[in-house]
Structures are given as C-alpha cells and as structure tokens.
Amino acid sequence: MQRILNNPVNYVDEMLDGLYAAAPNQVTYVNNDKRCLVSKYKKKGKVGIATGGGSGHLPLFLGYVGKGLLDGCCVGGVFQSPSPDQMLEVTKEINQGAGVLYIYGNYGGDIMNFDMAKDMADMEDIEVRQVVAGEDVLSSPKGAENKRRGVAGIFYVYKVAGAAAEDMLSLDEVERLAKKTCDNVRTIGMALSPCIIPEKGAANFSLPEGKMEIGMGIHGEPGIKLEDLKTADEIVDQMMDPLLKDLPYESGDEVSVLINGLGATPREELYIVFRRVAQILEEKGIKVFNTYVGEYATSMDMAGMSISLLKLDDELKKYISMPFETPFMTQNQL
Amino acid sequence: MQRILNNPVNYVDEMLDGLYAAAPNQVTYVNNDKRCLVSKYKKKGKVGIATGGGSGHLPLFLGYVGKGLLDGCCVGGVFQSPSPDQMLEVTKEINQGAGVLYIYGNYGGDIMNFDMAKDMADMEDIEVRQVVAGEDVLSSPKGAENKRRGVAGIFYVYKVAGAAAEDMLSLDEVERLAKKTCDNVRTIGMALSPCIIPEKGAANFSLPEGKMEIGMGIHGEPGIKLEDLKTADEIVDQMMDPLLKDLPYESGDEVSVLINGLGATPREELYIVFRRVAQILEEKGIKVFNTYVGEYATSMDMAGMSISLLKLDDELKKYISMPFETPFMTQNQL
Numbered sequence: 001m002q003r004i005l006n007n008p009v010n011y012v013d014e015m016l017d018g019l020y021a022a023a024p025n026q027v028t029y030v031n032n033d034k035r036c037l038v039s040k041y042k043k044k045g046k047v048g049i050a051t052g053g054g055s056g057h058l059p060l061f062l063g064y065v066g067k068g069l070l071d072g073c074c075v076g077g078v079f080q081s082p083s084p085d086q087m088l089e090v091t092k093e094i095n096q097g098a099g100v101l102y103i104y105g106n107y108g109g110d111i112m113n114f115d116m117a118k119d120m121a122d123m124e125d126i127e128v129r130q131v132v133a134g135e136d137v138l139s140s141p142k143g144a145e146n147k148r149r150g151v152a153g154i155f156y157v158y159k160v161a162g163a164a165a166e167d168m169l170s171l172d173e174v175e176r177l178a179k180k181t182c183d184n185v186r187t188i189g190m191a192l193s194p195c196i197i198p199e200k201g202a203a204n205f206s207l208p209e210g211k212m213e214i215g216m217g218i219h220g221e222p223g224i225k226l227e228d229l230k231t232a233d234e235i236v237d238q239m240m241d242p243l244l245k246d247l248p249y250e251s252g253d254e255v256s257v258l259i260n261g262l263g264a265t266p267r268e269e270l271y272i273v274f275r276r277v278a279q280i281l282e283e284k285g286i287k288v289f290n291t292y293v294g295e296y297a298t299s300m301d302m303a304g305m306s307i308s309l310l311k312l313d314d315e316l317k318k319y320i321s322m323p324f325e326t327p328f329m330t331q332n333q334l
Numbered sequence: 335m336q337r338i339l340n341n342p343v344n345y346v347d348e349m350l351d352g353l354y355a356a357a358p359n360q361v362t363y364v365n366n367d368k369r370c371l372v373s374k375y376k377k378k379g380k381v382g383i384a385t386g387g388g389s390g391h392l393p394l395f396l397g398y399v400g401k402g403l404l405d406g407c408c409v410g411g412v413f414q415s416p417s418p419d420q421m422l423e424v425t426k427e428i429n430q431g432a433g434v435l436y437i438y439g440n441y442g443g444d445i446m447n448f449d450m451a452k453d454m455a456d457m458e459d460i461e462v463r464q465v466v467a468g469e470d471v472l473s474s475p476k477g478a479e480n481k482r483r484g485v486a487g488i489f490y491v492y493k494v495a496g497a498a499a500e501d502m503l504s505l506d507e508v509e510r511l512a513k514k515t516c517d518n519v520r521t522i523g524m525a526l527s528p529c530i531i532p533e534k535g536a537a538n539f540s541l542p543e544g545k546m547e548i549g550m551g552i553h554g555e556p557g558i559k560l561e562d563l564k565t566a567d568e569i570v571d572q573m574m575d576p577l578l579k580d581l582p583y584e585s586g587d588e589v590s591v592l593i594n595g596l597g598a599t600p601r602e603e604l605y606i607v608f609r610r611v612a613q614i615l616e617e618k619g620i621k622v623f624n625t626y627v628g629e630y631a632t633s634m635d636m637a638g639m640s641i642s643l644l645k646l647d648d649e650l651k652k653y654i655s656m657p658f659e660t661p662f663m664t665q666n667q668l
Binding site: 002003004005006007011014015016017018019021022023055056058059192193209212229231232233235259263264265266267268269270271272273274275278288291293294295298300301303305325328329330331332 | 336340345349350356357389566593598601607622629635637659665666
C-alpha cells in the first residue's frame with residue numbers, strides 16, 4: 001500500500017485536522033466534533049443546505065461547503081454514513097430561520113440516517129426537506145431511476161441549490177431547483193483500478209491489469225461487465241451512447257459537462273476524454289454551455305473517471321453561472 | 335498500464351484539444367500551433383509573462399495561464415522542452431509594449447531553448463528578461479543553489495510575478511519580485527511510485543512496494559536514498575528538518591505553505607501531511623499566512639507529494655493575496 005498514512009484508524013480525523021488548519025477562515029465545526037463541518041460564511045434568512053456521507057471521496061462531501069454552495073456537512077468513516085445526531089447538530093447550526101435542505105446520495109445508510117435527522121429536526125421546529133441524488137445511469141435501468149446511485153453529478157445539485165439559496169430563494173424554491181437539477185443530470189463512470197481502504201489495507205475489489213469496468217460505482221459497486229481496456233475514444237463512445245439516450249439529451253439541447261477523475265487518473269487523461277466528449281456532442285448538435293474537468297468525487301487512489309451531463313434551461317444556466325468559494329475550489333461568475 | 339489513452343504518440347496534442355475545447359473563453363493558441371498557448375485576457379501596457387516546459391505535469395505549465403497569472407506558455411512532449419521558435423511566437427503575441435518575463439524551471443533543455451528565444455526576441459526589439467526557478471533543496475547542496483531543480487515552488491514565482499504584472503509594475507519590478515520569490519521559496523518532495531511515460535508504456539524508474547524516496551524529482555531524478563516507507567508524520571518530520579534549515583525559516587517568520595500532490599496521491603493524504611506541517615511550524619514559532627493543498631506540479635500517475643514554503647514580507651503578502659483565474663484554478667482576493 002503506497003500511501004502516506006499514520007495509524008489508519010486515524011485517517012479521517014487527521015485529514016480533518018489538516019483541513020481545518022488549512023482553511024481556518026472558511027470552515028469550522030460544531031458540537032466539539034470535527035466530523036460536523038460548517039461554513040463560517042453566514043447570511044441571515046438564507047435557506048441552509050447540508051450534505052454528508054462517507055469519507056474517502058474528497059472533494060465530496062466536505063469540499064463543497066462554502067460561500068455560494070453548502071452550509072454544513074457531516075462525514076463518517078471511509079465509505080460509512082455519519083450519524084443522525086451529527087447531522088442534527090449541523091442542522092441546528094446552519095438553520096437561519098428559512099429551513100434546511102439536505103442533499104445527499106442514494107445510499108441506504110445515508111437515507112436512513114438523514115431521515116432520522118429530519119425527524120429529530122422536526123421536533124426542534126426546524127423545517128427540513130430532502131433531495132436524494134441518484135444519477136448513475138448504469139446502476140439501475142430506466143423506469144427504476146429511484147434505485148440509481150448518486151455519484152459525481154451531485155456536484156450540479158449542490159451548485160444549483162447553493163446558488164439559489166445564496167440568491168435568497170425560499171425553501172420551496174431551493175428544493176424545486178435541486179429536484180429539477182436531479183431530473184436533468186446523468187452520469188456514467190468507469191474504473192481502471194480498485195481503491196485501498198486504509199483501515200483494511202487492501203483493495204475492496206479486484207480489477208486486473210489490462211481490464212476496465214464501465215458502470216462501476218465509486219465504492220467498487222459492479223458495473224456492466226469486466227472487459228478488456230480499450231482506447232480512450234472507444235471508452236468514451238461506449239459511455240456516451242447510453243448516457244445520451246437515457247434522458248435523452250438531443251439535438252438543440254444545451255448542457256454543462258463534468259469530467260470527473262476518480263483519484264489516480266491524471267488530469268491529462270481527463271482532457272483526452274473531454275476531447276472526445278466534445279466531438280460527440282458537436283456531432284449530435286448538443287451545445288456545451290460550460291465544462292468542469294478535474295476531481296469532484298473520488299475514491300482515494302482509484303483510477304478511472306466519470307462523465308456527467310446536465311441539461312440546461314435559462315433558469316439552470318443562471319444558477320450554474322453564479323460564483324462560489326470553498327477551501328477546495330472557487331468559481332467566478334461565468 | 336491502467337491509462338485512458340488513444341495512440342500514445344498523440345497524448346499531448348489530444349490533451350491540448352481537450353483543454354481548448356473546455357476553456358474556449360479563456361485560452362487560445364498562436365501560429366496555428368496548439369502547443370503555443372496564450373491567454374485571451376489582455377491588458378494594454380502590462381508586462382507579459384511566459385513559461386514553458388515538458389508536458390505531463392498538469393496544471394504545470396499550461397494551467398497557470400490566465401488573468402492575474404501568466405500570459406503564455408509553450409509545452410513540448412512529455413518531459414521534453416518546447417522549441418525556441420515556439421517560445422518566440424508566444425513572446426511576440428503576449429508583448430504589450432512593456433516587455434516580457436520568462437519564468438521557467440532549472441533544466442538544461444529549457445534553459446538552452448529559452449535563451450535562444452530571448453536572443454531571437456531581442457532581434458525583434460522585444461525586451462525579454464528571464465528568471466529561472468530552482469528550489470528543490472535536496473537536488474543540490476547549499477552553496478550550489480544555482481544547480482537546484484525547479485519543482486512545485488515555481489507556482490509561487492508565477493503567483494507573485496503575475497500579480498505584480500497585473501498591478502502594472504514595470505518589467506524591472508516584476509523581474510525583481512520574481513527573483514525575490516525564488517530567493518524565499520524552498521521545496522522538498524518525496525515519491526512513492528514511478529510514473530509511466532505514455533509513449534514508452536513503462537515506468538522511467540523503479541520504486542518498489544513498501545519503499546519511498548525523499549528528494550526524488552518530478553521526472554524521477556534520484557533523491558537522497560531509497561528507504562522503507564514510514565508513517566506520514568515521520569515522513570513529514572524527515573522533510574521539514576532540512577527544508578526549515580535551508581533558508582532558514584525561523585521563529586517569527588510568516589510563510590505561505592504549498593502541499594502538492596504528484597498525481598496519484600489522494601487529497602485526503604495531503605491534508606494528513608499538512609496537519610503535521612502545521613504542527614511543526616507552530617512548534618517553531620512560524621506563522622502560516624495561507625495554505626495551498628492540491629495538485630500544482632504533477633507527474634501524471636506518480637504517487638508522492640512535496641512541501642514548499644515561501645517566506646513572506648508585506649510586499650510578497652500583497653501579491654500572494656491578489657486574485658487570479660485560469661481554466662485550472664481560481665483564487666479570490668485573500
């Protein structure tokens with residue numbers, strides 16, 4: 001395991017120590033629990049937005065807390081859900097009187113715990129709504145979209161909802177826009193290598209040299225099938241076909257594109273991927289509004305990438321274009 | 335080789351196709367040569383700044399061209415210098431009448447080619463100055479600093495010079511500030527795995543499982559010695575000792591800290607590294623002004639990281655604090 005670690009048991013908490021030390025002006029924590037991160041940026045009367053999930057996916061989830069995005073986040077151990085109590089503490093802290101929206105990925109543990117946190121918040125008279133992101137096309141067929149996993153495309157849900165809240169929209173409106181974003185985003189991923197969970201010291205699945213798996217999830221959930229590693233263009237073609245057909249994305253549409261690296265895949269390769277994505281979109285008559293290329297939802301040292309598309313209208317373009325700033329990334333007004 | 339590639343011969347040019355497609359409003363190229371990248375942002379009468387070097391290090395070098403940073407960049411093949419002709423074309427394009435500063439790393443091929451480009455620019459009546467960054471402490475001993483390699487710390491030279499040029503300082507002043515930054519920045523790196531050069535399809539050096547090499551360069555240049563992989567805290571302690579002693583950085587100093595991932599090392603581990611760096615700086619009475627954690631100078635799929643420190647005074651703090659925006663990263667005013 002070629003990793004820079006101390007005792008793997010302390011992996012998450014030492015990472016958090018480093019994050020707070022690196023961004024002391026931007027983030028802090030509540031309830032004396034570093035796993036309950038909140039933004040130092042506050043705006044009276046703004047809808048609060050919280051997320052959470054397992055560690056090991058930076059910048060997901062912690063890295064999206066900041067001005068113009070989210071207000072708070074709870075993380076658990078690597079690939080483990082945080083607890084309802086932790087989420088309640090964050091909820092109480094970020095509530096500015098306008099209610100709180102939870103946005104998180106479609107995983108059993110997270111759903112159970114966020115549901116409980118919502119019930120507990122209700123008892124404290126904090127109005128909480130929930131939007132569950134699940135846009136991994138190959139994780140469940142059309143018609144059973146509600147079983148799809150949430151992956152990198154959740155960034156778009158954060159982006160739109162965060163900007164809408166910053167724009168002082170109501171909880172109803174922020175929730176509506178978050179759901180609208182979920183309805184218009186789709187992702188397909190592929191993996192080239194497993195990741196090593198520090199406490200286990202071993203890969204959580206195997207992916208032999210010379211093989212790849214399209215549709216594999218960010219925790220190693222099975223994809224379509226293990227197959228021989230192809231060229232970049234062949235891989236992208238194979239991913240774009242079901243991705244475009246699913247919504248569908250069609251001629252005349254305008255999209256935002258997110259090319260996400262899973263951790264170990266170099267940025268150079270992500271641009272090689274986007275080159276082909278842009279060619280296909282142009283051939284199909286689909287216009288690219290803007291592009292994100294980089295690491296948005298990772299699995300530590302996993303190699304691979306995902307492609308997400310968000311179909312835009314004027315309303316979504318407005319919120320995609322607004323600025324944000326977190327310790328992990330900054331966007332100026334587009 | 336678990337990589338997402340087409341024909342490896344086209345690695346650099348396809349990466350460039352993707353980059354231009356992803357950031358059409360921010361960057362373009364001159365002389366019909368995509369390896370000659372220039373910013374679309376122009377400011378009449380501003381000192382132009384150019385850099386260049388081998389490909390395979392994103393965001394170095396291309397990713398630093400943008401508002402508030404650099405104006406142009408030439409890249410060669412992976413780990414290969416661009417040509418003087420390419421650099422001349424960029425120089426001509428970015429000259430706004432106030433002269434051009436070249437900032438690049440201390441490598442033989444780059445020095446030879448930039449020197450020739452400067453001579454050619456002289457003949458075209460463009461005043462060119464050069465600042466060669468070399469801050470890798472373990473690549474050459476104290477007393478022979480001029481033989482040190484340039485690594486991730488060159489980011490600070492770009493940052494300060496880019497902000498100074500944006501502030502409309504003269505070529506003399508931008509050059510002085512770039513040199514002052516070089517004088518005050520030091521880096522030590524370590525590697526955990528080799529990188530694979532696409533055209534070769536094989537690692538350019540070996541680094542066995544369970545071993546690490548402190549002082550290794552970003553092309554795999556030898557470090558101090560191959561040794562057993564230690565804990566994160568032990569690794570940082572071993573790096574910070576010679577790093578602090580070299581300038582030296584002492585009690586009462588104020589620094590900017592850059593924790594740079596070499597490509598395959600997860601962001602989580604970089605924060606674990608920064609945690610220990612921050613502890614040591616606090617013990618030594620050295621104040622942290624701001625921190626950069628992420629990928630700033632990589633070697634594709636190499637695992638490892640580097641620590642850079644920049645000693646600050648009020649003048650350097652002013653230019654570190656100014657905003658910048660490139661396709662790869664954005665900083666708001668600090």
